[in-house]
Amino acid sequence: MLDLKKEIAKMLANAIEYEEKELEEYIEIPKDTKMGDYAFPCFRLAKELKKSPIMIANDIKEKIKVDENIIEKIEVVNGYLNIYVNKETLVKEVLKQTYEQKEKYGSSEEGKGKNVIVEYSSPNIAKPFHIGHLRSTVIGNALYHLYQFLGYNVVGINHLGDWGTQFGKMIEGYKRWGKEYTIDENPIDELTKIYVRINNLCKEDETVLEECRLNFKKLEDGDPYCREVWQKFRDLSLKEFQRIYDMLGVKFDSMNGEAFYSDKMPEIIDILDNKGKTQRSQGAKIIDLEDKGMPPLILEKSNESTTYATRDLAAILYRSRTYDFDKCLYIVAYEQNLHFKQVFEVAKMLGIDEKYTKGLIHVPFGMIRSKNGKMSTREGTIIKLEEILLEAIERAKQIIEEKNPELEEKEEVAKKVGIGAVIFNDLYNNRIKDEIFDWDTMLNFQGETGPYLQYIYVRTNSILEKINYKPEIENIDINQLTNENSIGILKLVYTFHDIIKQAVQKNEPSILSRYLIELAQKYSSFYNDNKILIEEEKVQNARLYLTYIVGQTLKTGAGLLGIEMPNKM
Numbered sequence: 001m002l003d004l005k006k007e008i009a010k011m012l013a014n015a016i017e018y019e020e021k022e023l024e025e026y027i028e029i030p031k032d033t034k035m036g037d038y039a040f041p042c043f044r045l046a047k048e049l050k051k052s053p054i055m056i057a058n059d060i061k062e063k064i065k066v067d068e069n070i071i072e073k074i075e076v077v078n079g080y081l082n083i084y085v086n087k088e089t090l091v092k093e094v095l096k097q098t099y100e101q102k103e104k105y106g107s108s109e110e111g112k113g114k115n116v117i118v119e120y121s122s123p124n125i126a127k128p129f130h131i132g133h134l135r136s137t138v139i140g141n142a143l144y145h146l147y148q149f150l151g152y153n154v155v156g157i158n159h160l161g162d163w164g165t166q167f168g169k170m171i172e173g174y175k176r177w178g179k180e181y182t183i184d185e186n187p188i189d190e191l192t193k194i195y196v197r198i199n200n201l202c203k204e205d206e207t208v209l210e211e212c213r214l215n216f217k218k219l220e221d222g223d224p225y226c227r228e229v230w231q232k233f234r235d236l237s238l239k240e241f242q243r244i245y246d247m248l249g250v251k252f253d254s255m256n257g258e259a260f261y262s263d264k265m266p267e268i269i270d271i272l273d274n275k276g277k278t279q280r281s282q283g284a285k286i287i288d289l290e291d292k293g294m295p296p297l298i299l300e301k302s303n304e305s306t307t308y309a310t311r312d313l314a315a316i317l318y319r320s321r322t323y324d325f326d327k328c329l330y331i332v333a334y335e336q337n338l339h340f341k342q343v344f345e346v347a348k349m350l351g352i353d354e355k356y357t358k359g360l361i362h363v364p365f366g367m368i369r370s371k372n373g374k375m376s377t378r379e380g381t382i383i384k385l386e387e388i389l390l391e392a393i394e395r396a397k398q399i400i401e402e403k404n405p406e407l408e409e410k411e412e413v414a415k416k417v418g419i420g421a422v423i424f425n426d427l428y429n430n431r432i433k434d435e436i437f438d439w440d441t442m443l444n445f446q447g448e449t450g451p452y453l454q455y456i457y458v459r460t461n462s463i464l465e466k467i468n469y470k471p472e473i474e475n476i477d478i479n480q481l482t483n484e485n486s487i488g489i490l491k492l493v494y495t496f497h498d499i500i501k502q503a504v505q506k507n508e509p510s511i512l513s514r515y516l517i518e519l520a521q522k523y524s525s526f527y528n529d530n531k532i533l534i535e536e537e538k539v540q541n542a543r544l545y546l547t548y549i550v551g552q553t554l555k556t557g558a559g560l561l562g563i564e565m566p567n568k569m
């Protein structure tokens with residue numbers, strides 16, 4: 001299989017006697033096709049070689065031995081080498097690779113033997129699954145698929161928030177008033193009510209607060225009653241969360257949340273004590289991080305109960321032993337930046353291999369806002385995710401009802417379109433940006449949206465179905481695809497693998513989302529300008545194959561993002 005970028009890097013490396021791998025990393029794919037198919041910026045080399053970029057560019061151009069089968073021409077522009085590839089070779093390669101690899105096209109084995117943990121979703125039990133956890137779920141799910149597509153061994157962990165002092169309160173409330181609430185029917189709403197009520201009581205009455213603290217201590221020490229009640233909260237909450245995961249099509253390999261580490265924290269505290277890293281401050285056990293410019297990390301509160309941070313440290317130790325991870329990604333909102341900085345700093349004190357501490361990566365993301373501010377209902381309460389997903393499906397159904405009332409399996413399609421719209425909206429912008437939640441934008445069939453991708457995919461599908469198309473490359477005349485119109489699309493299809501690599505390198509699914517929109521738009525204008533089903537067989541064969549690989553790439557790409565394609569809509 002020919003990798004044009006690699007081939008170019010090889011030629012560049014020979015010309016200036018430089019590390020080929022590094023040069024390959026410098027090669028860019030320009031957005032503007034007037035700047036070549038690939039561009040090589042000489043700026044970084046300029047620093048290292050202490051020569052001007054223009055000099056280096058000219059030097060390379062002079063010395064490079066061009067394989068004409070790969071490169072058509074090279075131009076030097078402002079410290080860049082703009083490289084134009086041999087179109088025939090490119091077309092042949094795309095045809096061959098897409099034909100041979102089918103749904104696997106774009107994947108690779110480069111991650112083979114490497115273990116990656118993606119920790120995502122991680123909602124708090126007995127509380128509503130709110131829209132902030134949606135982002136973690138959707139981004140994490142996409143990264144999970146992306147790493148897997150590159151051959152990594154991926155472990156998806158839902159680090160449930162199922163431990164902490166709040167459960168001391170929940171248990172107390174349940175003990176007092178449990179019978180008054182219909183917990184089994186509507187667990188999360190009812191438990192939330194209990195939580196609010198007990199919290200208020202704690203504010204009025206110190207002794208109740210003390211009772212709650214004691215409950216958590218008892219829970220940590222394994223008291224049967226506390227354990228039983230807690231288990232009930234957990235089971236009921238998970239049942240509710242599962243409905244959401246099913247709607248989103250999200251799965252986990254492990255549901256080991258914070259509670260799982262409850263018996264693994266003493267070891268952490270021991271290690272840190274023995275290394276002389278801990279100290280007492282106002283009764284609490286802390287690790288001073290002043291020399292790192294951070295507030296102290298609290299390992300143990302003054303009443304000896306453990307903390308969120310200690311559980312994260314225990315999780316790191318456990319995961320290093322259990323999964324031998326190369327990377328451990330935490331898909332968590334940027335509000336927790338400081339928390340992870342502290343935890344990662346203290347992890348270095350645990351005496352585990354550097355491989356692990358270097359592999360800890362917080363993948364932060366921004367908030368979700370509605371068009372006119374924060375996301376909340378009119379009463380100011382949190383909007384529940386399940387309601388949002390159901391509304392998305394409902395709205396999709398209405399649109400389908402208007403546009404295509406005859407459609408079969410409307411329910412199924414509406415589900416794919418509605419959920420796809422929410423997921424895509426979440427993944428379209430750089431993750432660190434706050435996300436705007438606006439129904440009209442995300443459900444617009446002509447915008448940069450999930451439904452648009454699905455719509456273009458469905459178009460390709462219906463053309464191919466009409467003639468019962470079977471992909472075939474032997475009968476394709478390459479010259480029919482080297483024209484300006486088709487080559488733009490083929491070039492994009494050719495870069496699919498590179499896009500996935502970039503998305504993984506930056507843990508940034510939006511690189512793939514944007515790519516898919518561009519591909520869909522390019523195909524859409526091709527389709528508007530050119531008839532696909534025509535008399536002339538030569539031309540038709542070429543255009544059909546083009547249609548086929550665009551559909552295939554859109555489907556694979558959307559699948560990696562966690563979006564399902566309908567066959568009709």
Ligand code: ARG
Nearest residue numbers: 122123124159160161312332
């Ligand atoms: N349950 C936490 C929350 O809702 C998120 C957990 C993030 N993961 C972690 N390892 N701390 O805020």
